[in-house]
Amino acid sequence: MTNTGLATPASLPTEVAALRPIRADLMERLRHEALTVPGNWVVEYGDYQNGGWHTLSLLNDTGNPRDVTIRDCPEPVATSLLTRMPAVRELLAELGLRCMWARLARLEAGAFLWEHRDYGELNDVERHRVHVPLVTNSSAYLILGGTKVHMSDGRVWRLTPTSPHGVCNRFGPARIHLVIDCYADDAFTALNASADSVADSVAALPTPAADELEEHVATASGLAQLGYDRAAETTLLELFYRYALPEGQVYDLIALMYAALHRDEDAERWRSKKAIMLGHA
Structure with a gap:
């Protein structure tokens, strides 16, 4: 629902x-x-x-x-x-x-x-x-x-x-x-x-349903496949301001998006950025 x-x-x-x-x-x-x-x-x-x-x-x-x-x-x-x-x-x-x-x-x-x-x-x-x-x-x-x-x-x-x-x-x-x-x-x-x-x-803020997050990730993935990496990343980063999310989930979503696109270096870059931004480094 x-x-x-x-x-x-x-x-x-x-x-x-x-x-x-x-x-x-x-x-x-x-x-x-x-x-x-x-x-x-x-x-x-x-x-x-x-x-x-x-x-x-x-x-x-x-x-x-x-x-x-x-x-x-x-x-x-x-x-x-x-x-x-x-x-x-x-x-x-x-x-x-x-x-x-x-x-x-x-x-x-x-x-x-x-x-x-x-x-x-x-x-x-x-x-x-x-x-x-x-x-x-x-x-x-x-x-x-x-x-x-x-x-x-x-x-x-x-x-x-x-x-x-x-x-x-x-x-x-x-x-x-x-x-x-x-x-x-x-x-x-x-x-x-x-x-x-x-x-x-x-x-x-509302808690998102699973299908909502999947839709946002699909939109971001489409942008990344077209070469619009910054727009793709921003699409997911802004979810923090729309929904009640667990700590760091927006960074996880970006890393998972890049991993699914077989862009392992970009996925690792966002895992590292999450650690820096949230003080886990």
Whole structure:
């Protein structure tokens, strides 16, 4: 029997929390800075996305806003970009977190960050990620644990990025978040304690029927046979945003597709990519 494909209401996964609100006047200044100050956005982590995710650093260990490769940084400094953003500085001071890194992240219309885990390459110390949506829209959402979550603006959010997750912005306009990676301390504990029941646009994704997945794999296989490998891979990667799937299944489907086409090197490449993306390498 074919699944209806309809998502149903859900509660926030434990890996996501809607935290304290942000004053309306400060929110307006933050939004203005995000839209008018940044320039020369950097595309990094290319294997993790389809090309529409851009970042700039606000706090790091070099002061260069285009230095965006995340690493442990117990004593970060303000980048030249942060010096031009007084509202962001005000919010960072209010939060009082022990920051490791802070950056702006822009997700363009039609952009995807594929299913992945974060922090796998960093030292094993307790750290957390805080999101502050500055510019967003209802088609921009996080997928985690088979749940679709739209992080609404006007408040601070907490995400546990060591759980498999992905992000997309289906239709635009561009989504811009302030993303703060911080170390565990009393300030974070106090912030995390401010969680409330707000859960804007949260829905459980449907579980696909076997024939649905077979149809998608057949479509992707046809594209690959015609030489459209990227389109074939994207067809399957995007299933993560449509259905509640077991961890890494989209990567397995791509590897199986290539194996069935007797393209063993490509199948092995995607098995390896799964290990990297999900921290199993």
